[in-house]
Amino acid sequence: QVQLVESGGGLVQAGGSLRLSCAASGRTFSSYAMGWFRQAPGKEREFVAAINWSTSSTYYADSVKGRFTISRDNAKNTVYLQMNSLLPEDTAVYYCAADVSILRVVTNKGPFTSWGQGTQVTVSS
Numbered sequence: 001q002v003q004l005v006e007s008g009g010g011l012v013q014a015g016g017s018l019r020l021s022c023a024a025s026g027r028t029f030s031s032y033a034m035g036w037f038r039q040a041p042g043k044e045r046e047f048v049a050a051i052n053w054s055t056s057s058t059y060y061a062d063s064v065k066g067r068f069t070i071s072r073d074n075a076k077n078t079v080y081l082q083m084n085s086l087l088p089e090d091t092a093v094y095y096c097a098a099d100v101s102i103l104r105v106v107t108n109k110g111p112f113t114s115w116g117q118g119t120q121v122t123v124s125s
Helices: 102-106
Strands: 003-007 010-013 018-025 033-039 046-051 058-060 068-073 078-083 092-099 119-124
Touching: 003 092, 018 033, 018 092, 018 119, 033 068, 033 078, 033 102, 046 068, 046 078, 046 102, 058 068, 078 092, 092 102
Parallel strands: 010 119
Antiparallel strands: 003 018, 018 078, 033 046, 033 092, 046 058, 068 078, 092 119
8 A cells, every 4th residue: 555645735825736646655656546626615625637647648527627737756656746737626635645556546446445535725815
């Protein structure tokens, strides 16, 4: 199993940028599909972006397409979420997840192999 720790959240003004990181422990990191999810107060957790093990395919929710970019560095056991042109509605706790199935991650059909503890992103208007 892989353990995940997110970082990089914070407070930013609308239109600004943040880069989230998700550091994984475990020698089999490169075998997992990785995803970012978010949960705003009073709302269900929603899919944001995913990347498969080979980094050749990425997937995005319509709400973030063109603004967010997911990437991974298997040598560093880390997955990133670059968030640009942030909007107040992007405010949420962001979680990374790992699973053997990219389909399960993209369709948000858990349970997944691992979840991180989450990092808060707050976008002020």
